[in-house]
Amino acid sequence: MQKDNPEAKSLHDLYLHLNLPVELIQASEGFTILNLKDVGFKLPYESPSFRPDYFSFLFIKDGTGKYTIDEHSFQAGPHSIYFTNPSNYRTFSWENIEEIYLITFDEAFLKKYINKDIFQDFPFLLTETIQPKVVTDDFYQSVENICLQIQQEYISNSSSKYKIIGHLLAILLYKIKAYFWKDYNPIYEGNRSSQIVKSFKQLLEKHYRDLSSGKADTTFRVQDYASAQNLNSNYLSNVIKSKTGKPIAVWIADKTIAEAKSLLQNSTLSIKEITYKLGFSETAHFSNFFKKHTHTSPIEYRKTDNL
Incomplete structure (x- = not known):
């Protein structure tokens, strides 16, 4: 008997579970961007359990949901930014989705298009204590503008689009680092x-x-x-x-x-x-x-x- 809530082992598995076209995932590049309102979730929605092999950022302009990693659950609401890394198994659920951008990328993409020493520049990518962070209207607007630029490049046919996305993602990471993680020390x-x-x-x-x-x-x-x-x-x-x-x-x-x-x-x-x-x-x-x-x-x- 097939499980109603199967385990998704990768982003590819998760896209299949959500009935999203896997063509959206450029496996050779390891990067995606998606507006969750385009997924067509039947709300309320709860995901299968999965352990991602990628990093991700959620930019919630308007929506409410929850992430659970191990025994830790975090509520996510409007104007919050949520970051996850390829660590433990987790699930997510949504009660309301109006405007939520999901950006995913793997380590190879970061090292290819941003910096080989990516974790020296952005050590917060390896932090273990993570919860959604609510930001000011001005800051959210500034990162949303970058998300929109990234999405525009992602759907383009430009031969240089991933180089451009890499530069834009670096700007996004530097902004988030300065806003949230300025004094973070992984050691x-x-x-x-x-x-x-x-x-x-x-x-x-x-x-x-x-x-x-x-x-x-x-x-x-x-x-x-x-x-x-x-x-x-x-x-x-x-x-x-x-x-x-x-x-x-x-x-x-x-x-x-x-x-x-x-x-x-x-x-x-x-x-x-x-x-x-x-x-x-x-x-x-x-x-x-x-x-x-x-x-x-x-x-x-x-x-x-x-x-």
């Missing part, structure tokens, strides 16, 4: 209150305990850590790098080396046994990994430590 959030970072560190510690005790026999990949939090893997990587100053691959490598050193120092296990305990399939792979990060081989490290 501070990561050190103090980031649930994503905290959960990642806890899982990292637990996983290596499981490897050491034999409860696990393969090392986690980035996707495994992301799946544990129902997150997009690129998003998790960006959050960890932005909020800790260290790439997720370095966190994993550092933890692997720390565990390897401990086993070499404090156990009588053979190099082969340590290899398998840490999830490596071959001793040569483990030895090369260890030497790359410590500039010495596991055998040399154990001998030196025992002198």
